Amino acid sequence: xxxxxxxxxxxxxxxxxxxxxxxxxxxxxxxxxxxxxxxxxxxxxxxxxxxxxxxxxxxxxxxxxxxxxxxxxxxxxxxxxxxxxxxxxxxxxxxxxxxxxxxxxxxxxxxxxx
Amino acid sequence: xxxxxxxxxxxxxxxxxxxxxxxxxxxxxxxxxxxxxxxxxxxxxxxxxxxxxxxxxxxxxxxxxxxxxxxxxxxxxxxxxxxxxxxxxxxxxxxxxxxxxxxxxxxxxxxxxxxxxxxxxxxx
Numbered sequence: 001x002x003x004x005x006x007x008x009x010x011x012x013x014x015x016x017x018x019x020x021x022x023x024x025x026x027x028x029x030x031x032x033x034x035x036x037x038x039x040x041x042x043x044x045x046x047x048x049x050x051x052x053x054x055x056x057x058x059x060x061x062x063x064x065x066x067x068x069x070x071x072x073x074x075x076x077x078x079x080x081x082x083x084x085x086x087x088x089x090x091x092x093x094x095x096x097x098x099x100x101x102x103x104x105x106x107x108x109x110x111x112x113x114x
Numbered sequence: 115x116x117x118x119x120x121x122x123x124x125x126x127x128x129x130x131x132x133x134x135x136x137x138x139x140x141x142x143x144x145x146x147x148x149x150x151x152x153x154x155x156x157x158x159x160x161x162x163x164x165x166x167x168x169x170x171x172x173x174x175x176x177x178x179x180x181x182x183x184x185x186x187x188x189x190x191x192x193x194x195x196x197x198x199x200x201x202x203x204x205x206x207x208x209x210x211x212x213x214x215x216x217x218x219x220x221x222x223x224x225x226x227x228x229x230x231x232x233x234x235x236x237x238x
Contacts, residue, residue, distance in 0.1 A: 109159075
């Protein structure tokens with residue numbers, strides 16, 4: 001009988017996503033840091049002015065969604081390493097996913113509800 | 115040769131090598147940043163919603179304890195950022211031997227601490 005319990009490379013997709021999101025996070029962070037350094041005096045008007053641009057909002061949402069996916073893979077790995085009882089692990093995984101999904105909805109509200 | 119079994123390792127005497135230090139700090143900083151997501155999102159919301167919430171937030175963040183917390187998070191971000199770049203370099207096979215592994219680990223620790231202090235001084 002030929003049973004495949006877990007396929008080979010089943011972690012490759014997450015491994016790759018972890019790195020792709022990391023590159024996007026780094027690029028956005030450097031861009032934002034550059035803008036903040038460029039802008040010597042930051043006040044409410046210039047800050048909201050920046051976010052009034054549709055492109056900035058979209059890239060910020062993309063950044064945040066990448067943060068949440070990146071965080072999911074990282075937290076999942078940490079939990080898999082240190083939390084052995086299946087029940088507790090399942091609860092933490094579920095709460096993490098729910099929290100991150102809510103953060104995603106919240107992010108849209110923040111960026112488009114201002 | 116007569117081997118003494120069982121072996122009792124003095125775990126507190128075993129030093130974590132530097133790349134291991136960077137690795138565990140990568141985890142710790144990542145977890146810290148994950149846990150800090152709700153307050154950080156709340157800060158973004160307050161900074162954008164209205165001039166009232168913006169000034170309210172600015173007042174809150176003027177507190178020394180808030181500044182210290184933000185500085186800690188800034189370090190967590192910078193360490194995670196620098197260590198992350200190092201891992202990407204490792205994935206691309208740029209770190210080939212022990213000397214490079216140690217040297218780049220020192221660079222990660224020094225760069226993240228240095229940048230934290232630099233930005234901290236500037237913001238304070």
